[in-house]
Amino acid sequence: MEHKFQQLSKRVMIMHAEHDTDRPILAAVMGDRRTLLMDAGNSPAHAELFRDELSKRGYKQPDILALTHWHWDHTFGMSAWNLPAVAHEKTAKALAYLVGLDWSDDCLEQLIAEGILSNESAADIRKEFGEKRAITILEPDILFKDSISIDLGGIACELVHVGGDHAGDSCFLYVKEERILFLGDALGPSVYGGPRKYSSTGFLKLLGLAYNYKAAWYVESHGIPMNEEEFRKDLSPWERLARIVDVFGHDRERVVLEMKAYLKVEELPKDLLQGLEYFMAGMK
Ligand SMILES: [Zn+2]
Numbered sequence: 001m002e003h004k005f006q007q008l009s010k011r012v013m014i015m016h017a018e019h020d021t022d023r024p025i026l027a028a029v030m031g032d033r034r035t036l037l038m039d040a041g042n043s044p045a046h047a048e049l050f051r052d053e054l055s056k057r058g059y060k061q062p063d064i065l066a067l068t069h070w071h072w073d074h075t076f077g078m079s080a081w082n083l084p085a086v087a088h089e090k091t092a093k094a095l096a097y098l099v100g101l102d103w104s105d106d107c108l109e110q111l112i113a114e115g116i117l118s119n120e121s122a123a124d125i126r127k128e129f130g131e132k133r134a135i136t137i138l139e140p141d142i143l144f145k146d147s148i149s150i151d152l153g154g155i156a157c158e159l160v161h162v163g164g165d166h167a168g169d170s171c172f173l174y175v176k177e178e179r180i181l182f183l184g185d186a187l188g189p190s191v192y193g194g195p196r197k198y199s200s201t202g203f204l205k206l207l208g209l210a211y212n213y214k215a216a217w218y219v220e221s222h223g224i225p226m227n228e229e230e231f232r233k234d235l236s237p238w239e240r241l242a243r244i245v246d247v248f249g250h251d252r253e254r255v256v257l258e259m260k261a262y263l264k265v266e267e268l269p270k271d272l273l274q275g276l277e278y279f280m281a282g283m284k
Contacts, residue, residue, distance in 0.1 A: 005053050008217055008225060009178040011155055013059070015050045017222045021128040022073045022121070024221035026050045027182060028062060029175055031152020037062035038157075038173050038182055039221070040085075041077025043128045048080060064150065066159050067140060068184030068221065069167040070094035071191075072121060076128075079136040086148060087140035088161050090169035095139050103133040115193025164206050165190045165198055165282065174213060181215035185222065187235075189278040198278040200242040207239055237263060237272055245279040252280060 004016040014027045023046050027038040041047040054061060067087040068074055075095060078085065087095075097116075101107050108125065111117040117125075129135060142148070147160040158174045163186075170186035186206055189196040210218065211232070218231035226234060240262050241255075248254045255276060259268055268276070 006225070008180055008219070009175075012175060012178055012180055013054070013057070014219070014225070015053065016224070019222070022124045022222070023128075024073050024185070025182075025219060025223075025225075027173075027219070028054060028059065029152060029155065029157055030059060031155045033153030034063040035060050036150060036152055036157050037065045037081065037083065039068055039074040039184075040065055040081055042073040042124075043077050044080035045128070047077035051080070066150065066157060066173055067091050067171075068173060068182065068186075069170045071167060071185065072117070072125060074184070074221070076125075076135055076137070078138040084142060085138070085140035086142040086144070086150065086159060088159075088169045088171055089143045089145055091171075092140050092143050094169060095137055098137045099139065101135075101137070103129070103135045118192050121191070162186050162206055162209060165202055172210070172213075174215070179213075179216040180219065181210065181213045181217065182219045183210060183221070185220070187220060188222075189275075189282075195281045196278045197282040198242070198275065199282040200245040200279055202282075203242045203279075204239065204246070207235060207242075238275060241272060241275055242279065245276075245283075249283060250280070252276070 005013060006016065007013050011030045012027060014025050017023055017025050021042060023042050024039055026041055029036040041050065051061065062083060065081055065083040065085040067085060070091045108117060108122040112119060112122055147158060150157045155175065155177045158176065160172045162170055162172055164170050166185045166188040170184055172186060173182040189198045215228060217225050217227060219225045241259055244255050244258045256268060
């Protein structure tokens with residue numbers, strides 16, 4: 001398997017997402033004094049790949065970890081790093097609940113029933129960790145409520161709580177000096193506890209927040225980094241969809257008609273049709 005790494009700027013390096021077991025992007029932000037790691041990876045094996053690449057390039061290993069949200073794919077690699085971790089207080093609460101579980105099949109089923117995992121994520125956990133699942137959950141060390149700034153020496157990271165449908169603890173991580181905005185999964189729909197959902201109002205609020213940064217790079221954890229223009233282009237049909245849903249609400253036919261007219265197409269692309277279902281579910 002090939003793992004792709006990208007130097008996003010002089011002081012920021014990322015490892016790209018892998019979709020096979022839902023591995024999100026990991027990033028190292030390298031200051032004069034300290035290096036910050038964004039997200040821990042979905043397993044120690046995932047973490048190891050990034051650690052190796054940092055060594056290979058002669059970079060310092062991270063001194064501090066910042067979490068974008070509690071979901072397994074961003075946190076289950078924590079034990080491999082042994083770093084002080086910064087996280088939102090809700091992230092800490094969610095992780096504390098997972099400490100000491102045995103991660104057996106029964107345990108996974110139970111978590112799905114509780115709306116803490118989905119069938120898809122449980123399948124990915126089985127695939128990532130194998131049959132004998134030794135999963136160690138660690139709790140974060142430094143907690144914040146609204147935002148926290150971490151000065152790494154000549155470069156600072158701001159972790160800002162934004163919440164949203166995907167996870168109530170979702171945070172953006174902004175690297176001011178390089179104008180790189182890591183969005184985590186904040187723009188995604190809810191994924192646990194029943195059908196995926198989007199609230200049009202919540203989505204538009206988050207999108208507005210993201211646009212306000214006017215960042216050079218927009219990085220969603222399971223996507224490809226985009227410049228501002230690409231990001232706006234990528235999100236514009238979704239923004240329009242959310243606005244139409246806001247106006248026409250439950251009138252699904254009307255929403256489809258309006259979207260087709262806007263995009264000047266006969267059929268809506270698959271991803272938008274699926275998105276429409278999420279928005280409809282989000283209104284119930
Ligand atoms: Zn997530």
